[in-house]
Amino acid sequence: MTLTKMIMPKLGMTMEEGTIIQWLKKEGDTVEKGEKILEIETDKVTIEVEAPATGILRKIIATENQIVPIGGIIAIIADAGEEFDLEAIMAEESRIKPSITLPATPISHVTERPAGRIIASPRAKKLAKDKNVDLRYVRGSGPSGRIIEKDVIQYLEQPTDITRTGVKIKEILPIRGIRKVIAERMSSSLQTAAQLTITMETNVSNLARFRNLILPTIEEKEGIRVSYTEIFVKVVSKVLEEFPIVNSIVEDNRIKILDEINIGVAVATEEALIVPVIHDANKKSILEISKVSKDLINKTRSGKLSLNDLSKGTFTVTNLGMFGVDIFTPILNPPESGILGVGRIIKKWVVKNEEEQPKIAPTMQLSLTWDHRVIDGHIAAQFLGRIKEIIENYNQLFSFKWI
Structure with a gap:
């Protein structure tokens, strides 16, 4: 060979x-x-x-x-x-880049060099570039404070248990792999998109009633329990059909309305928050969505996701209710233009109108973050309002294909 x-x-x-x-x-x-x-x-x-x-x-x-x-x-x-x-x-x-098992920028007691031209030997500059060292923090021992290779080596050998501001370090966690990508994508998301968030409270009495109705049949048939998140995936996918502008991206300085409705569902792991994708969610029943969702969750937590499992998302649903969160501001998952945040269910006094007596009902806060470059405020409000309308209407929920 x-x-x-x-x-x-x-x-x-x-x-x-x-x-x-x-x-x-x-x-x-x-x-x-x-x-x-x-x-x-x-x-x-x-x-x-x-x-x-x-x-x-x-x-x-x-x-x-x-x-x-x-x-x-x-x-x-x-x-x-x-x-x-x-x-x-x-x-x-x-x-090949240097291994990041070493700290990307070693930490030391040296204070930052005053602004101005940094004088360093070619060998010192090369070593600093290779090791990702900021020469502003290296004290030069050569003529007129010139930094030589030995100074960079000594800088690298200094203890790394103190930050530049003198605070003791308990542990250093390198930003790499998935964590690095999340950091870059979230920073890019906030810098690129004009993100705004609105919140609506919804009465989930009928949502709970609907879920309790379908649970026994699905459990008996498939042995799985449909989650609230999975029902939200179905609801959102159908509302996206009514509001196609929300199912779009900005690319090449143009708004591109997408022909597929693929819903990403945020899954928490020990390392990071991963967003696998349920493709063609609008064409699937609630049972099919639940099956795919649970398979993706298992693959996420066992590290077995494929690239296809993580690709082509057009909208994301993230639920922090299980962590006791009521309201939060989700960040767009680029290049998507919308993300729905789902809060916890909490019982409170509810008054529908002046003629009805107050009663205790389960409620939930829904938070929609959208890209204002693509979606105007009134459209975002109508989109979230439509989700709320379906969630509160038993007949509309029951009209969905659920098995």
Whole structure:
């Protein structure tokens, strides 16, 4: 066989780099083409990667926790006796970014250098760039305070248990993988979209009545319990049919109304909040939505989500009610233009009109965040009001295909 350079594959449209999580094979092991030999973490999911050829895993170039750009060489597969120039291959691999097992920017007691031109030797600048060191915080020992390579090395070797402001550090958690992507996407979301949030209180007496009616049949038939979130997915998907502008994105300086209604459902894990997608939710029954939802939740928590499970969302539903939250301000999941936040159910006195006596009823706060570049305030209010109307109307809920 010929020598095969195994490279970091592109596994998604937005993927620019991947993190080596775990090698399932070690150097010297025989691997078969198509055999899973590596776990990598992309901007969306952790996934197992197959060997591109059959042979011996002669050299692992990218080690665990190392970040590798798309196309970067991560390993060499070849026959046992085949010769190759490792130095030439390693030179080609210079594009690989440093491992982020080290702190991205070491923390020290050094105060920031006053604004102005930083004088540093070429070797010091190169080392600082490689290690992601801000030279404003490095004290130079050369002539006229010039920073030399030794100063950068000493900076890197300083204790990292104190912040630049002198506060003791309990633990350092690197921002990487999914957490890094969430940080970037949420920051981008707030900087790009004109986000506003409105809230409505809804009486969920009929929602609870409807759920209690369908639960026994579905449990007997399928052995699963439909959640309130899953009913909201169905309601939202149908209301999106009535308000297509909400089911849109801004792309290439144009508003693009989407032909699919795919609802993302936020799922909390120990590491992050992940949003798998229920595709074509408007075409599914409540039972079908529940089945897909529970499968996605299990895959999310076991780390088995596929890229398709996380792709093509057009609107998101997030429920913090189980955490005792009444009202919150959800952030748009870009490039979507809307997200519905669902609060907890709480019993309170309700008065429908002056003629009726007050009575205690279960209520819930619904929070809609929308992109004002796309959706005007009155449309957002009508959209949320329509959701409230359906939730409060037993006959409209029962009109949905639920099994």
